[in-house]
Amino acid sequence: MPQTLEFYFDFASPYSYLASTQLEALARRTGAVLQWRPFLLGPLFKALGTQPPFMQPARLTWMQKDLEAWAEVYGLPPLVFPESFPINSVLANRLGLVASREEGRIGPFAQAVFRAAFAKARDVSSREVLGEALEAAGLDVERALAQAGSDAIKAELRKNTEDAQRRGAFGAPTFFVGERMFFGNDRLTFVEKALSRAG
């Protein structure tokens, strides 16, 4: 049975964006099944009584340089931030769950949203920008937006957030190989090693 690589992410998280650009290739190399798990960082930080890292000015200054360096390592366009930062990612994350329900849609959708935010500085709380990402992923825009407002999807996003906390997450991106947890884009080499050992 193939191993599963669970990717807990929030569309508001620039390090999740970085990781998202690497995961499909990593999954192919290791034969793992990639599972995208959108969740909300805000409620997680609140539940843990912690603050988002960008609230520390010195850390934020360093993070901007660090994100640039990673974008260069990965061959990505210079990393930019939407004007309204932090990003309101609730609708984007709900749509991520909608996209996950149809085979092969979540990868293209997620990458279109992340690129809109962090390569094009677009407002990914807007229905227009999200509509373009849904179209790029071959999804019906009106239907997806309607589904995103359903109680089932809202409950699923809450559940992902609660699951993340219960399993030990304290930020994003967070990866699970079984119940072994890895935190951060900078731990992808450890993730790959764990999958290679397990496989």
Next chain:
Amino acid sequence: MPQTLEFYFDFASPYSYLASTQLEALARRTGAVLQWRPFLLGPLFKALGTQPPFMQPARLTWMQKDLEAWAEVYGLPPLVFPESFPINSVLANRLGLVASREEGRIGPFAQAVFRAAFAKARDVSSREVLGEALEAAGLDVERALAQAGSDAIKAELRKNTEDAQRRGAFGAPTFFVGERMFFGNDRLTFVEKALSRAG
């Protein structure tokens, strides 16, 4: 003129220990001059209004696994913690400054202290344990301990801590290549790239 690699560390920091095991080889590979800069994390966190990462239970649980994984990558003994954690590192850091004043002493001294703490779970606030590290580095124990209590050394440790903050540090280990700052043992590949480009 050779590039300088400044290593801001605190003997209380397990990620500083990990980095310390790699830096001399990295300096040799890049031709950089390694400068050891002991400082105190406690006053830095206090000045920034932040908390040490191990105060977050979920992060601490993950850090223990993560430190284990890095120890394995580096071929180090399993990482352990002294019984009295967090470590009172004031005297060790002051002795680090004393050791820095004599050519070729700080590397062996620092590695002996870090190993005592994180490979042997010994109490590195004790004069006995620090005395052994001083001896291992070829330093006169009584003289070094006397110097460590001097106003000049106390002032130098405060200055290193203030310099770290002024230059943008928010944790340890922190590295500088010129004024380009890198945070974390997990950024040593970026440090090496910066030194290779500059050199």
